[in-house]
Amino acid sequence: DSGVTQTPKHLITATGQRVTLRCSPRSGDLSVYWYQQSLDQGLQFLIQYYNGEERAKGNILERFSAQQFPDLHSELNLSSLELGDSALYFCASSHRQDVNEKLFFGSGTQLSVL
C-alpha cells in the first residue's frame, strides 16, 4: 500500500459527459502528480501541483483541468469526454518537488468512455 488513495477505482460513462477523479496523497506529501496510461500513448504526465499551486504541465488537454485543495487532496476534472479518453488515470504524491523526490503512486482510476 503506497498510502495514496484514488477514487473511484472504476468509472464508466458516456461520450460528452464530465467526470471528477479524486486523489488523496500520502500523509505529509505536498506534491501531487496526475498521469494518464493508455495502450497507445503509454504513461503520460498530465500536471503537477505543489501545496495548492500548479507547478508543471504536461500533455493535458484543454478539456481537462485539475486543482489541489487546502487539505492537499487533488481532483482531476475531465469534460466533454471522448472515446479516446478511456484510460487508467494515476495520481502520485511526493513530499516536496525536488528532482530527487520519489513518487508514490495510487492504484489508479480506470475510466471507460462508451
Add this chain to the structure above:
Amino acid sequence: GEDVEQSLFLSVREGDSSVINCTYTDSSSTYLYWYKQEPGAGLQLLTYIFSNMDMKQDQRLTVLLNKKDKHLSLRIADTQTGDSAIYFCAERGATNKLIFGTGTLLAVQP
C-alpha cells in the same frame, strides 16, 4: 525534447537474469528511475540512480547508466515468477517533470 523509449516485451526463464533496456533523449536528466507495475496496481518505485553514477546495485537489482549514450538498463538476477510485471524507466530533467517510457512487459516462464 524529452523522449524515453523501451522495448515492449521480454521473456525469460525462472532463475535466469533479465535485462531491460531504456534510452532517453534529455541530456539534462538528473535522476533516472525504474518503476514496476503489477496487474491492477499502481507503479511502485524499484530503484533510482543519480546521473553522475554509472552503476547502482540493490539486492537482485543492478542499474547501469551510460550517460554518453543516454542508455539505462535494469538487470534482475535470479528472476522469479513474481517478477512478472511491466517495468517503466523514467527520467527527470530540468523541467522537473517525470517522463516515463512506454514500459516493458517482463514474462517469466517457470
